[in-house]
Amino acid sequence: MPFWEIFPFEAEGLRLKPIEPLMDAEPPRGGEDPATCRCQDPDHVDEGVVWSNERWRLHVGEPSGAPLVLFLIPRAHHDIADLPPDLAAELGQLMVAITGAVEALPSVARCHMSRWGDGGAHAHFFFIARPALHGQFRGTCMALWDDFLPPVPVEVRDANVDFVVDELVARVGGQPGG
Numbered sequence: 001m002p003f004w005e006i007f008p009f010e011a012e013g014l015r016l017k018p019i020e021p022l023m024d025a026e027p028p029r030g031g032e033d034p035a036t037c038r039c040q041d042p043d044h045v046d047e048g049v050v051w052s053n054e055r056w057r058l059h060v061g062e063p064s065g066a067p068l069v070l071f072l073i074p075r076a077h078h079d080i081a082d083l084p085p086d087l088a089a090e091l092g093q094l095m096v097a098i099t100g101a102v103e104a105l106p107s108v109a110r111c112h113m114s115r116w117g118d119g120g121a122h123a124h125f126f127f128i129a130r131p132a133l134h135g136q137f138r139g140t141c142m143a144l145w146d147d148f149l150p151p152v153p154v155e156v157r158d159a160n161v162d163f164v165v166d167e168l169v170a171r172v173g174g175q176p177g178g
């Protein structure tokens with residue numbers, strides 16, 4: 001990676017951390033026990049929700065380096081490996097619709113999707129917009145640039161949200177907000 005033209009760091013002086021010994025066990029993730037998951041906290045589940053339907057909520061992140069960062073989360077407590085078939089099918093349709101809506105923004109060239117899942121057990125999917133014409137930010141390193149670039153002004157983020165939510169309602173229904 002240090003030799004990729006899109007690698008965000010100077011290779012000179014960069015060092016890998018030593019490989020640590022194996023853990024005794026995988027550490028528990030947040031919400032591993034559904035009773036303590038954030039989905040059970042009514043104050044939390046509506047935080048930053050910009051679009052929703054009966055089964056899913058789409059949240060927006062605080063302003064960051066990317067023009068827009070969204071998180072798609074099922075209302076019911078599931079990890080991706082135990083999503084029931086109907087939610088799994090709808091997830092595919094929503095991934096397509098959200099990606100299309102974000103990429104319809106004139107300032108955005110690509111909408112990257114990701115799922116890591118090492119922090120929280122409740123399924124959550126990231127959508128990270130890559131600004132148009134910034135070739136340096138192409139590819140997986142956009143997730144890093146999102147942290148390093150100056151945050152977009154909140155009014156720009158909010159205008160992007162309004163555009164994407166309108167697109168999404170037109171494409172798949174649902175409603176703005178929770």
Ligand SMILES: [Zn+2]
Binds near residue numbers: 031039076077078122
């Ligand atoms: Zn949960």
